[in-house]
Amino acid sequence: MDFKDLFPVIYSITWQHLVMICIGMIMIYLAIKKEYEPTLLLPMGFGAIMVNIPFTSAVSQVDPETGKMLEGALSVFYEAGIATEVFPLLIFIAIGAMIDFSPLFKKPFLLLFGAAAQLGIFFTIIAAVLLGFDLKEAASIGIIGAADGPTSIFVSSRFAPHLLGPISVAAYSYMALVPIIQPPIIRLLTSKKERLIRMEAHAKTVSRTSLILFPIIVTVIAGIVAPSSIALIGFLMFGNLIRECGVLNKLSLAAQNELASLVTILLGISIASTMVAERFVRVDTLMIIGLGLVAFVFDTFGGVMFAKLVNVFLPEGKKINPMIGACGISAFPMSARVIHNMGQKEDPFNFLLMHAVSANVGGQIGSVIAGGLILALIPLFT
């Protein structure tokens, strides 16, 4: 028996494996040191290390001696939770239980920014097609612009499961980088005068009946218009109904805490099973990361420009601070906080947080609707 038989891993490791192990370490570093979406990036980073050690038992592989398939735990998690779309849907219940829709009732018009700021999704689909991706892959890449991890995972696991790794990494990384991505684009698109616009606050409470009816009505409307979006929207709204009904507080807390934590661990580490060197260390991955940034940039562009367009028709004193438009992306509450801080930097007495949160909640709905529409539209064109 020689050294090679004793340590086959050392002889089988390639530079691609080493790159992936480095990527895993960088993800762990970003999660711990920079706190960039640590709940997802840390399990994904650690999983990436596990699956890129040759002969790893973490993912399924064929035994070279017997030719039999050896099941790996991460592959089993992937098949059970992501290929079946169960994990992202469970996360939707948790997110639904965390969302408070009451800010939307105070200024429902801001809901429309949740539509405008989905522009990046569709712009990126076109860009991805031009770069040579097929339509299903392009749609999966475009959905990074939903700025909503579970929606990205849900859509890409349906249309392009082989791209799930880079799409998830891009989606979660850019969500964490919203404070860096959005401000320069907003400054570029708006004048100082526009950034100083103050908006009137609407102080009122929202009735419990309204908050209970809203998730039911949204699910029914979405179901009638685009039945294929029901799972995506329905689970989100189901989580919200648990929160708002007032008789399931224990379940609501469990969904927000235990369910969210457990499924997030499983989701992150299961996605890592797709981050094997052969599939990840490719030019495509770099293109996906680049296109993800394009999606976030054009989301911000869409939101801000829509606000500017609306302002053309609004009288003086009723105008919208166009920065609010950028909150129409789903990265909640990060985006709202970024815009509030930008507003305060321009004018310390300008309080945009309430409006920013309303638009941001609209963005959460908008991103899920966008995901549902893509699920419905892509099969019609392929």
Next chain:
Amino acid sequence: MDPLTAALKITAIGMTGIFVFMFIFYLSIRLIDKIFPGEPLPNDKAK
């Protein structure tokens, strides 16, 4: 259909679809809020 034409059509239908959905939700919120209004806050009452 070539992929670019398909992508352009998906963009047009998708963006229109999202705006239509959001506008319906906007109307729903206005309607629900009208039927089941919330209480104005004490400051507003004073006005």
